[in-house]
Each structure stands twice: as C-alpha cells, then as structure tokens.
Amino acid sequence: MGEEYKVQVSSSDFYIDLLLHHRGLQCLVAFELKADKFKPEHLGQLNFYVKAFDRDVKKGHENPNIGILLCKDKIMRLLNML
DSSP, X not given: OEEEEEEXXXXXXEEEEEEEEETTTTEEEEEEEOSSOOOXXXXXXXXXXXXXXXXXXXXXXXXXXXXEEEOSSOEEEEESOO
C-alpha cells in the first residue's frame, strides 16, 4: 500500500515505514524498520500503529492486522492479539 504510510490519530500524523496488504491472509502487514538495537518501546510503537490500522483502515471482511518489527539485532512479529 505504500512506504511511509500515514495514519492519523487524534489529529496527529504518524508514519509506518511500510504497509502491505497480504491477499492470502486478507490482512494488512505493517513493517517498522529500526537501524538500532531492539528496545521495548519499538514494539509499543508498532502495536500503536497496528491498533490504529485495525480501527481506521481495516475493512470489515479483513482479518486482524499483523505488525513486523525489523531491528538491527532482532526480528519481532506482533500478531494483533494484545
């Protein structure tokens, strides 16, 4: 769907690094890229984006969204179960 995809929450703009739609899973897949080492707040930021996409972007027939965090030292996957 795009690079630097904008999501607006409470009249503030936020940008996810990459947002794709997975046709097979019928959900959005949000990627957050970090050039530094993993920090727990990165996961919190990604969860914030995934929840916003579920609320504002996801269509009624689509499955819950997935977030993937790519850090310099780790790859984390956040399924929208939090």
